[in-house]
Amino acid sequence: MSALAFPAPVETYATLKLRAEVRAFLAEQLGARTPMQRADSWSGFDRAFSRALGARGWLGMTWPKRYGGHERSAFERYVVVEETLAAGAPVAAHWIADRQSGPTLLKYGTEAQRAAVLPGVARGETVFCIGMSEPGSGSDLAATRTRAVRDGDHWRVTGTKLWTTGAHEADYMILFCRTSGTAADRQAGTSQLLVDLRNTQGVTIRPIIDLDGKHHFNEVHFEDAIIPIDALIGTEGEGWAQVMSELAFERSGPERFLSSIQLLIDLIGALQGAEDDASLLAVGRLTSHLVVLRRLSRGVAAMLEAGDNPTVHAAIVKDLGAVFEQSIPEIARTLVDIVPDAASTRSFAAVLQKTMWNAPSWSLRGGTREILRGIIARGLGLR
Amino acid sequence: MTTGIGGEMDEAMMLRDAATRLFAGDCDWSDIEAMGLPLALLGEDQGGFGLDPVDALAIVRLAGATLVPWPVGETMVANAARAGAGQALLDGPATADDVPMLGGAIARSLLCAGALGRVLDLTIEHVNSREQFGRPLAKFQAVQHALAQLASEVAAASAAADHAAAAFARPADEAEIAVGVARVRIGEAVGIANGLAHQMHGAIGFTEEYQLHRYTTALWRWRDEYGGHPYWARKVGAAALAAGSAGYWPLVTAA
Numbered sequence: 001m002s003a004l005a006f007p008a009p010v011e012t013y014a015t016l017k018l019r020a021e022v023r024a025f026l027a028e029q030l031g032a033r034t035p036m037q038r039a040d041s042w043s044g045f046d047r048a049f050s051r052a053l054g055a056r057g058w059l060g061m062t063w064p065k066r067y068g069g070h071e072r073s074a075f076e077r078y079v080v081v082e083e084t085l086a087a088g089a090p091v092a093a094h095w096i097a098d099r100q101s102g103p104t105l106l107k108y109g110t111e112a113q114r115a116a117v118l119p120g121v122a123r124g125e126t127v128f129c130i131g132m133s134e135p136g137s138g139s140d141l142a143a144t145r146t147r148a149v150r151d152g153d154h155w156r157v158t159g160t161k162l163w164t165t166g167a168h169e170a171d172y173m174i175l176f177c178r179t180s181g182t183a184a185d186r187q188a189g190t191s192q193l194l195v196d197l198r199n200t201q202g203v204t205i206r207p208i209i210d211l212d213g214k215h216h217f218n219e220v221h222f223e224d225a226i227i228p229i230d231a232l233i234g235t236e237g238e239g240w241a242q243v244m245s246e247l248a249f250e251r252s253g254p255e256r257f258l259s260s261i262q263l264l265i266d267l268i269g270a271l272q273g274a275e276d277d278a279s280l281l282a283v284g285r286l287t288s289h290l291v292v293l294r295r296l297s298r299g300v301a302a303m304l305e306a307g308d309n310p311t312v313h314a315a316i317v318k319d320l321g322a323v324f325e326q327s328i329p330e331i332a333r334t335l336v337d338i339v340p341d342a343a344s345t346r347s348f349a350a351v352l353q354k355t356m357w358n359a360p361s362w363s364l365r366g367g368t369r370e371i372l373r374g375i376i377a378r379g380l381g382l383r
Numbered sequence: 384m385t386t387g388i389g390g391e392m393d394e395a396m397m398l399r400d401a402a403t404r405l406f407a408g409d410c411d412w413s414d415i416e417a418m419g420l421p422l423a424l425l426g427e428d429q430g431g432f433g434l435d436p437v438d439a440l441a442i443v444r445l446a447g448a449t450l451v452p453w454p455v456g457e458t459m460v461a462n463a464a465r466a467g468a469g470q471a472l473l474d475g476p477a478t479a480d481d482v483p484m485l486g487g488a489i490a491r492s493l494l495c496a497g498a499l500g501r502v503l504d505l506t507i508e509h510v511n512s513r514e515q516f517g518r519p520l521a522k523f524q525a526v527q528h529a530l531a532q533l534a535s536e537v538a539a540a541s542a543a544a545d546h547a548a549a550a551f552a553r554p555a556d557e558a559e560i561a562v563g564v565a566r567v568r569i570g571e572a573v574g575i576a577n578g579l580a581h582q583m584h585g586a587i588g589f590t591e592e593y594q595l596h597r598y599t600t601a602l603w604r605w606r607d608e609y610g611g612h613p614y615w616a617r618k619v620g621a622a623a624l625a626a627g628s629a630g631y632w633p634l635v636t637a638a
């Protein structure tokens with residue numbers, strides 16, 4: 001049968017115990033956090049929180065101990081990731097590094113890169129950003145024009161990265177760029193470089209304000225920036241295969257269906273006492289979707305733990321997940337008669353606006369809906 | 384797949400293989416009985432196989448994929464209920480009155496997952512072989528995206544059916560919510576998947592002769608037997624609202 005099977009999720013004594021510990025920790029850390037702050041989801045940035053999480057041993061959880069990791073299972077990591085998201089914890093300072101940059105270095109980085117960078121990530125101190133998109137290269141990532149030219153014992157990098165989330169806070173960027181050939185060569189001739197943003201001349205970071213008035217993403221301009229030759233990650237010319245593997249990490253987690261969980265939690269609060277049939281049916285339906293998405297997503301964790309490639313499975317969870325999380329504000333407005341308003345003193349109205357306004361990004365970032373559906377179709381043998 | 388300890392896993396696989404062969408032909412109830420399927424959910428001491436219920440219920444998924452014209456799953460759950468209550472086992476295929484609501488809903492979930500898998504397979508075959516404008520339909524991006532959506536719904540329904548099967552061994556109050564979740568999600572998946580599959584098949588899928596409708600029409604019925612959408616969605620919704628804001632996420636992780 002061609003139906004894609006998702007392995008059954010694994011619940012053990014270790015995951016049950018860990019979940020209780022994480023909940024207790026979050027209750028203590030986040031007591032004063034308002035619904036509006038919690039609704040920031042994975043955009044909330046707080047170095048102190050990330051360090052506290054690192055101190056508990058909850059970052060770099062699956063990595064070898066020699067790199068500051070904790071050699072725990074993908075299921076245990078999953079517990080920490082989903083509990084922090086569901087609680088609306090400010091995870092942005094460690095998010096990218098723990099989820100994808102660290103695993104990329106673990107897989108392809110040199111021994112020196114791993115030893116220098118990973119322990120700081122596991123302590124929650126080192127912040128990463130993703131240098132993939134460019135003005136002329138969004139979905140068509142292979143069209144990258146940023147170019148690194150070998151010049152003696154360093155690379156000279158020129159080009160512009162766009163929509164770089166958190167670049168203004170980051171210590172490092174994993175830069176996807178061209179190291180040989182021309183744009184016409186497409187995937188061939190691309191590489192990944194580890195850029196130390198704090199110690200590199202010729203890098204300019206300019207804010208881009210999003211439609212909600214927030215500064216999360218940036219334009220990062222490289223003008224003859226000098227980067228040491230040993231900043232190459234993995235193999236020169238193999239950047240495409242490496243970046244695809246990085247995207248599989250980027251797409252595989254519960255953040256892909258929990259972006260609007262705070263609104264759903266507040267909706268349940270707003271419906272207390274007025275439990276009409278429409279509310280019961282709608283909340284029952286949303287909850288059913290959520291539980292099944294969790295099951296699918298934990299199946300992806302099982303694949304990661306087994307060393308299987310979850311590219312297609314992760315694309316399915318991300319695509320279904322984005323449809324689900326984007327539907328929550330639309331359904332909430334049919335159940336509660338209220339104008340979405342971030343300035344409202346009623347937190348439901350405020351969270352509704354924030355969620356509604358941020359929702360369009362969820363089927364763009366990390367690969368658009370259309371790109372994901374292409375990946376799924378290819379996984380089924382079409383194209 | 385559940386991980387039984389060694390031998391149990393082999394037994395589950397053997398049973399699945401044997402049932403696949405049986406269901407591939409015209410099978411009689413006597414063949415199903417001869418294989419012991421009506422007692423598949425019973426312990427060895429009760430004359431069953433002593434399998435993990437998830438492995439036993441996997442047989443029902445196969446029955447859905449082949450549209451077996453006998454109530455295999457219903458009889459399995461009815462006999463399990465009878466054995467649990469110390470009553471005499473059924474002497475033949477179960478009728479509607481014999482089947483407990485929850486067990487019937489679990490069996491229907493697995494039937495739906497099996498049939499949806501076939502709907503996906505038939506659609507993939509069709510878009511790869513049918514040509515228009517000088518190329519297979521599968522080459523058109525709109526068709527590829529529709530197929531991706533179909534596959535995603537089938538994957539979700541399949542995971543939901545696994546969830547329902549795993550609920551068989553849980554305490555009744557927990558199982559109600561887990562099965563409700565599965566029924567609601569599968570019901571929605573059937574609506575979307577059937578619509579997309581028929582769209583991609585064109586007129587041939589709308590004929591009596593071509594086999595697609597045998598699956599889609601069965602699905603339109605199965606998804607609403609043993610409690611339809613309102614019945615199960617209300618149960619899940621009531622539990623969620625009773626949990627309140629603070630209890631909602633713990634409810635989700637326990638469901």
Ligand SMILES: Cc1cc2nc3c(=O)[nH]c(=O)nc-3n(C[C@H](O)[C@H](O)[C@H](O)COP(=O)(O)OP(=O)(O)OC[C@H]3O[C@@H](n4cnc5c(N)ncnc54)[C@H](O)[C@@H]3O)c2cc1C
Pocket residue numbers: 129130131132133134137138139140162163164165166217361364365366367368369370371
């Ligand atoms: C909030 C946010 C944060 C982000 N953070 C980062 C970051 O940290 N680092 C980073 O590198 N990037 C980041 N991105 C960029 C993101 O990866 C891109 O937006 C995404 O890859 C799409 O590229 P684009 O915006 O250029 O749109 P385009 O590629 O121009 O696409 C526009 C539309 O056309 C569709 N389309 C494009 N090609 C095809 C095709 N072949 N077939 C069918 N439809 C097609 C797309 O699906 C989309 O609907 C972020 C984006 C957002 C919104």
